[in-house]
Amino acid sequence: MIAGIVIGAIVLLILIVCIVGYNSLVKGRIMVDEAFSTMDVYLKKRFDLIPNLVETVKGYAGHEKETLSQIVSLRSEGYSGMSVEEKLENSAAISRAIPKIMALAESYPDLKANQNFQELSQQLETVEEDIANARKYYNGAVRKYNMTVQSVPTNIIAGLFHFETKPMYEVEDESERQNVKVSFQ
Numbered sequence: 001m002i003a004g005i006v007i008g009a010i011v012l013l014i015l016i017v018c019i020v021g022y023n024s025l026v027k028g029r030i031m032v033d034e035a036f037s038t039m040d041v042y043l044k045k046r047f048d049l050i051p052n053l054v055e056t057v058k059g060y061a062g063h064e065k066e067t068l069s070q071i072v073s074l075r076s077e078g079y080s081g082m083s084v085e086e087k088l089e090n091s092a093a094i095s096r097a098i099p100k101i102m103a104l105a106e107s108y109p110d111l112k113a114n115q116n117f118q119e120l121s122q123q124l125e126t127v128e129e130d131i132a133n134a135r136k137y138y139n140g141a142v143r144k145y146n147m148t149v150q151s152v153p154t155n156i157i158a159g160l161f162h163f164e165t166k167p168m169y170e171v172e173d174e175s176e177r178q179n180v181k182v183s184f185q
Contacts, residue, residue: 025154028144028145028148049123054101057101057105070097071100074093105117139169
């Protein structure tokens with residue numbers, strides 16, 4: 001009789017641990033998905049803003065075709081058809097290309113004075129700040145989720161129900177890690 005109660009209590013305890021672990025994994029996955037969706041909104045906004053900026057620059061810097069073509073090609077794929085990984089890769093490539101547009105603007109004082117360019121630059125700056133904040137939020141959610149997936153005893157439950165770790169958003173290009181050189185001549 002006592003052995004039956006002990007076995008029943010152990011089974012009940014294991015069941016409770018499994019339910020709590022599974023629910024924490026589901027909550028974590030939902031938080032990561034929500035964090036990516038937040039970042040995705042800003043990435044899409046930047047994705048749509050780039051052509052307007054490029055067209056404005058083209059009017060002033062027609063001979064800079066190679067730089068502008070590279071930026072336009074990053075946007076040529078349909079955004080909604082991209083996977084999460086493709087969106088992250090495309091975002092990193094666009095992040096590396098944006099300074100090139102701004103460098104072109106530095107070479108053309110008339111372009112820098114253009115009201116349309118100034119407005120687009122300001123919008124882009126705001127979107128970049130929003131993306132940076134969304135990346136921090138996404139990485140925080142991924143970190144917490146990945147720790148849950150890899151911690152005992154939830155790692156057992158994660159393995160049984162195929163919960164996989166999620167990728168962090170990381171700087172891929174070493175040049176993005178370098179300090180910006182500011183020179184007043």
